[in-house]
Amino acid sequence: MDSFKEKALILDDIRSKLTKLSSKFQNNSNLISTDFRTSFRQQLFADHGYDPSICDDENSFFNLFECQLDNELTTETIHQDEILKIDECFDEDVKTKYLDAVNSAHNFCLQNCRDQKRAALRDIFMLPSGNKDYVIKTLDQIDSSFTDMFSNMVEQFRVTIGFYNSNINSINNSISACINQTRFNDEIKQILESYFCEISDRPKHCEKLELSKSTGLTIRQIETWFNNRRNRAERDNxxxxxxxxxxxxxxxxxxxxxxxxxxxxxxxxxxxxxxxxxxxxxxxDSIEEEEEEELLVIGEEIETTSPNESSFIKKKSTKTRGRxxxxxxxxxxxxxxxxxxxxxxxxxxxxxxxxxxxxxxxxxxxxxxxxxxxxxxxxxxxxxxxxxxxxxxxxxxxxxxxxxxxxxxxxxRPNKNLAKTISQPYNRTRQNKQVVKDKEPIISKIPSMDEEQFQVAEEIQPQNLDFTRVNDLIRQFSDVVEFDQLNDISTVNNYSTLPFGFEQYDSLSTVEQSLNDPDFTFNTVTMSNISDSYLDCTSNTNNFVSTNTSQNFSSEQASIVDVINQYNLFDLLPDNDTNITQQTYFDNNNFAVDSLDENIDFNNVES
DNA sequence: AAGAATGATTTCTC
DNA sequence: GAGAAATCATTCTT
Structure with a gap:
């Protein structure tokens, strides 16, 4: 346990020095000499008794700091493309607002992408061994995550302005469809309805997002629909x-x-x-009598033409059908x-x-x-x-x-009318949730319009479009980025445990206390210092995220996470001659909480 | 034309 | 801030 404390102090030291370095670095990379670059990290670890050769790829790291961070998000070209296209087919008002929205989205993605990459680099850099390939891969993943995100947003904007309705086949519907989305079509209803019945009548934010994607409705509309649906189901009950x-x-x-x-x-x-x-x-009575008369006639006819007793009785029995x-x-x-x-x-x-x-x-x-x-x-x-x-x-x-x-x-069960309006028969079997993971950016799937379509679009462009919806979308996407997207992106998951781990060393006194007192629990560990205000622990198949300190955890669960994280973090530093490879920790999602399974009831943790 | 259905909005509560 | 409840506005059905 001595080494536990010792390593904590070492890491703390390394951390503070590196933090200074990287903040300096972000402002002006020229301040750091080449010599310093190549040797800094090696020296740092050597100072503390570690084999400097485990710190490879020094130059690569610094190059990454210099170059990668300044690379534009790959959405840039797509972005320009969008502007040109939309330029030709909508009137000034629509165009301006659409472009504003796209711009905001783009800036948002760009900024966050940079931040994420910076954070990733900083965190990875602090580790005792570097692996250039891994880092580049990580950065690429972040890039493509944000590219996807941007694509999704553009797609949503297009839906909002009726871009997709602007084709020749639906001229009549398109204006009313995009200005005044009155009744949702059957397909949409089917999606929502089956989600409501089979999966949840109260979708979480990320689920709403998926629904929004599959239906083309805004999140707001999804919410409204589910609200109404719940209300009315309740009333029926x-x-x-x-x-x-x-x-x-x-x-x-x-x-x-x-x-x-x-x-x-x-x-x-x-x-x-x-x-x-x-x-x-x-x-x-009236209806009944009429019917009985009718049936009687039939019965008589049958009796005369074919005096078959059983058929007569059969017919006669229909007569008594309760109506x-x-x-x-x-x-x-x-x-x-x-x-x-x-x-x-x-x-x-x-x-x-x-x-x-x-x-x-x-x-x-x-x-x-x-x-x-x-x-x-x-x-x-x-x-x-x-x-x-x-x-x-x-x-x-x-x-x-x-x-x-x-x-x-x-x-x-949908009532008769509802059943009628839903074109496909309502499917009672739970549908396998589609795992939609496109490797390619979604933007590539957005069809481009040909010239003819542009002309049509121009003719039918909406006049009184409410663009608060677009702004709404931007806002919603901002939320989503924080709480869903970023945490869903596996790339981010891989490293997002790191800031947390490092930050914990701010409370060394707590660690110390824990070492002296066998009964000490980590309930008191300050979690407010967690750098990105989220904590993400990943196990083999279980993944749970706290977006804000220990809000989603019971204090007990939170403390378990703390402890395990710290222990695992220490393991990052190779003990004695143990040669630990990069992959052991970073290509493996078990990084933080391998041993948690028996302590935490994952079913009760919101993810 | 009456009434049901349904998307959206407002108001209230927790 | 999310959701329930009440209500409005429009469309669809009978």
Whole structure:
């Protein structure tokens, strides 16, 4: 443990010297002589008893500082290209604002790209051994990450100004589509709907971004859609709740009736009568009579032409098919076709403890069309579920309801109209989330417009476009860059643990304390010094990020991370004759938290 | 024409 | 600042 403390001090020393150096360097590289460059880091490590030969590629590093950082982001040419293209096809107002947006985006990416590269270089430089190839690769990755980001933004801007609507096939739709995005088309609805039902009704920011990308809607629109969707689903549930209560409150032993119906003691006709009476429904005599007359005629005809008893009976039995008016149907909740209701009833019974377990199962695959069909099957073991459900009174407690529904895994079903508007049949199976990782910058996929398209675009360009949306986008992208993109970029993950690790040596006293006191925990370690205000620990497959000190961690978890990070960091310095290669630490995501798995419940860590 | 559906906005709360 | 709830405005369905 002596070496632990010793190494901490050494690193602290190296760190302060290097920090001075690199800040000087950023301002004026000429201040540093060639001799100094080639020997500085070697000397530094040699001073502390390490083999200087582990510090290779000195010159490369300095060259990188000098050259790489000043390289323009590769978006530059694309950027110019964009300007030229858009120049030709939109009016002055649209053009200006579009270009402003693109410019802001570009500057933003440029600036952040530089910062990231600078940070990466600084951090990597501090390590005992350098590997030019690795560093260049890292810088390239950062470059391409930001190129992608910029491409995405441009794409979004284009969507906003209706760029893609400007083709010959959709002239009529395009103006209204881009000025006033009224109804979303079927494809978009399908995407949102299936996301809502299958994955989450409350997407996280990065998920919203993906949705935004796949639908072409803005994040704001995505949010609005999900808000509305949640609200309305909730309202529907409440309505069903009310109807169910009403249904169950009727002074009828429904279970008994259904059993009778199943066993044939009661005909559907009987059931219908019972229901109509129970609910005091506006009887639909007129419709009924008409139909009966009709059927009667058919029956007679059949009887005369072909006096086959069975076919006659068959036909006759159709006559008794229960039919209610539309209005009546609405009131008879359990017989309504939009029907997770059956589960609801089961839930309510369960909670009321009057009828134990069995009630019908609602079949995903078919619309229940009659009483028998609706209640023909039995719900699988309710007892499994009941243990988890709350015991609160259901009738007026939507929270409890939601809990129960979730537990039951009740699925939302689009109602008839919705089903109609969604062109593809709603797919109930969870779709494999597409892993979209283009190696190539997305910008290459943005189709360019030919001359003819430009002319069309010019004719139909939107007049009253609200560009606050574009600004919105810029702002949103800024957020995303901080919290999602940067942390998602594997390049950044690789090195972003480093600043944290180094910063921890600011609190050496804490380390010291920990060494003397076996019971000491690192809860008190200051995390506010974390350089980029995020902490990223990467394990084999698990990846969790705290964007702001220990907010997303419990203090216990945070402290574990601290400890492990520090230990691992010390391991960076080769002990005695151990020859540790660059790859051991940097081509391997296990860098920081290899041994954490058994200590941290990754499932509970927000990522 | 009435009513349902739905995207968007406003207001309020936590 | 995010989300729920209420509401508005417009479009679609019946």
């Amino acid at each position: 409440e309505k069903l709740e009310r109807l169910t209560t009403e249904f169950l409150d009727k002074n009828v032993d429904w279970e008994d009736k259904f059993t009778s119906a199943r066993s044939g003691k009661l005909t559907e006709n009987d059931m219908r009568t019972i229901i109509i009476e129970a609910f005091d429904l506006p009887c639909i 209610l008016t539309k209005e009546a149907r609405k009131k008879v909740a359990p017989y309504n076709k939009s029907t997770p209701m059956t589960e609801k009833i089961a839930m309510m019974r369960m909670n009321k403890n009057d009828i134990p377990t069995s009630i019908s199962q609602y079949e995903d695959s078919q619309e229940p069309t009659s009483v028998v069909q609706l209640y023909g099957n039995e719900l699988p073991a309710m007892s499994n579920i009941s243990q988890q459900t709350t015991t609160t009174d259901l009738s007026n407690n939507s929270v409890a309801t939601t809990t129960n529904l979730t537990t039951l895994k009740i699925r939302h």
